[in-house]
């Protein structure tokens with residue numbers, strides 16, 4: 001069967017510190033010679049660019065804003081991202097955000113309808129690895145969490161992403177980003193989205 005080339009919108013989620021941004025940078029490095037226009041975008045960066053106009057100075061302050069402010073920024077970011085029309089768009093984001101008002105879904109139904117993902121990817125790693133990455137990375141102000149809390153976050157993420165797969169009708173794949181195995185994880189993603 002001959003198929004028309006389909007644009008791909010790949011939504012990559014993972015709990016803070018699992019290595020999404022590092023992994024996506026590695027993907028870009030590995031595919032630079034492929035003849036495809038790939039656009040990588042970070043959902044939080046798009047929210048942050050808008051929030052900066054309103055006096056926010058650190059991307060890690062976004063999750064402390066009121067839920068209604070976060071939801072406004074979330075919708076604006078999704079609408080901006082939906083206008084990118086490269087062959088492949090990779091979106092670096094979260095299944096949920098831990099906020100003072102509770103766990104806010106990163107991909108509620110109305111946001112999925114705006115983004116229209118074709119592929120959903122969960123990046124995960126061993127709980128201890130995630131714990132250590134959060135502790136070691138001084139470039140960010142991540143919330144401190146115990147290994148037990150990280151385990152719970154992984155379970156919640158899995159439930160939320162199963163729901164996203166059903167609502168969007170898009171396939172869901174989980175990729176292990178284990179210590180020292182960045183390139184392996186990047187190649188698995190490249191293969192699974194047919195780059």
Ligand code: ATP
Nearest residue numbers: 016017018019020021022133137178179180181182
């Ligand atoms: P956030 O959701 O907070 O943006 P993230 O998932 O994008 O987090 P990164 O900032 O990419 O996480 O990575 C967190 C830390 O983990 C970084 O210091 C990075 O170098 C390290 N790291 C990522 N992947 C690996 C790996 N496979 N092996 C070892 N260290 C890694």
Ligand code: AMP
Nearest residue numbers: 043044059062063074093094097106107
């Ligand atoms: P990140 O650099 O991926 O940690 O993103 C920075 C911040 O952006 C996160 O801590 C959240 O506050 C926000 N963010 C990212 N993706 C989403 C999303 N899908 N929905 C709501 N907020 C998000």
Ligand code: MG
Nearest residue numbers: 020021022092
């Ligand atoms: Mg990141």
